[in-house]
Amino acid sequence: MSSRPTFGTIKRVVAVLIAITVVLAAGIVVGQAPAIFGVEEDSEATIAFEDQQTDGTNVTIDEVSLSDGGFVVITDGGNEPIAASEYLDRGTHQNVTIERSEGDPELVGQLTATVHQDTDDDETYTYEETDGEEDLPYLEGGYPVSDTATVTATGNEAVSDSFTVESVDAPATATTDQTIEVDAEIRNPTDFDQQQNIEVRIGGSVIERQVLELGGGDSSEVTFEVDTTGTSPGTRILGVYTEDHGELQEIELEFHTDPSVTVVDASEDEVTVDVATPESGFVAVEDDEEVLGTSGELEAGEHDNVTVEFDENATVDEDDELTVVVYGGDPADVEAASPIEHEGESVEETFTVADVRAEADAEDGADENGESGEGDGEG
Incomplete structure (x- = not known):
């Protein structure tokens, strides 16, 4: 297990040092420092959406809590929303009414309410119109925070x-x-x-x-x-x-199984690993200073022979000490990703290309000797 800092750790240390400089320059008391450092929990939300009867023009969210404000968006199983709430301030809101716009489908049937953030701070829901770049859903365990309800038309036994x-x-x-x-x-x-x-x-x-x-x-x-x-x-x-x-x-x-990563092959151009990850994410190869390359996105589960190609500008010698690390998140946004941990330690393995080659050659030699031994014993 490598003890060197990952690129995420280095970034956080730099951010803390900058924040300390700001605190000292402004003469702010030490007791206020944690707020300036951004020491707070990740964005969180909860929602309760109960079965109900309506006239099809609106639905009621029983309770929604948002750590940073945002919106509640209603879908009926398709990719596009059919209604969205007004902007909701941070905190807990009860009996939130969401109305459909004229021309949109009626709010009846099996509906899902999902809590979205206001990432661009404009108090306007823009997730679809920005192709998912802004106003992302709140997440819990890697999945959007949502609840599903059956909404029937008033006066009807069934919709x-x-x-x-x-x-x-x-x-x-x-x-x-x-x-x-x-x-x-x-x-x-x-x-x-x-x-x-x-x-x-x-x-x-x-x-x-x-x-x-x-x-x-x-x-x-x-x-x-x-x-x-x-x-x-x-x-x-x-x-x-x-x-x-x-x-x-x-x-x-x-x-x-236990989360793990094992280097099975390596060269100056790429690394091949077997990996077990409990959540969707990716594998990155790093040296002491930078990320040299990442895999594609991996779903939760076990994956054999995952290839990580080094970036075209990366220079790798066979004796360089490298580390392969398993991350949760999107390989297209490496800086926002977090290392996956097991028993308080990052899931990673340190290696050199030379060591991997030597081990592979030793295994090939053992296989050849074994085959020769079988041949010598015949007759």
Whole structure:
């Protein structure tokens, strides 16, 4: 394990030194220093969006808390929002009403409310119009902070002819390489035969889907074999959904192995590693001063033979001490990424190209000797 500072550590140290200079120049008392240094928790949010009946023109968010202010955005499963709240100041807000704009779809059905930040500080929601550059969602465990509700039209027993989910039975815990059984009781509330899709989602992503046919008024138990591979660990929402209805429960997913990274090949141009990461991120190769190259984005899970090509301006000698580090975040925004830790230590490995080559040559020699030995023993 290397003890040298990563590029993220160096950047934070420089920022602290600059802040200290500002404090001393302004003559501010020491007790105020933490606020100036930016010593605060990452942006956080929570939201509660309960099932409700409306006239289709608005919905009510029961409670939303935002550490830095922002917006609540309503979607119906598509990529585009169908309504967004006015700007909300930091703090907790109750009974927030969100109205649809004229010409937009009615606010009925299976809707999702997601909490977004106001990253450009203009108090105007611009996530879509900036192609996701501004007003990003608040995140928890790498996933947007959101809640899903079934919204039905006032005076109607159902907003559509959708099947209903009467109950869901799934394990409370699982690992991220496991196939679990999810049982759901599905009912057709109408008087006529229908065929509809039934979906299982974890963390908002569709994991399994079946087509179910039911006669009018009939019910049936549906069983799904759900593979959790690639799902990020942590407390996740597992839901079974029909066209306009769903039932949810929490599932605690534990990463199935220890986070790790191992160098399997190296040259002056690139490094190949095997990596196990509990969240989406990437692998970076660094020396004492800079990042020499990064992999593409990796989903949570185990990955073999991940290649990290060095930047075209990087110069690497075979005896240079390098470190490969696993990061959580986007390889397109390295400065904002954070090293993934296991038992309080960064997941990394220090190596030289010469050492990796020597080890590979030794293994090749052992294989050749082993084959020769078998040949000598014959006859």
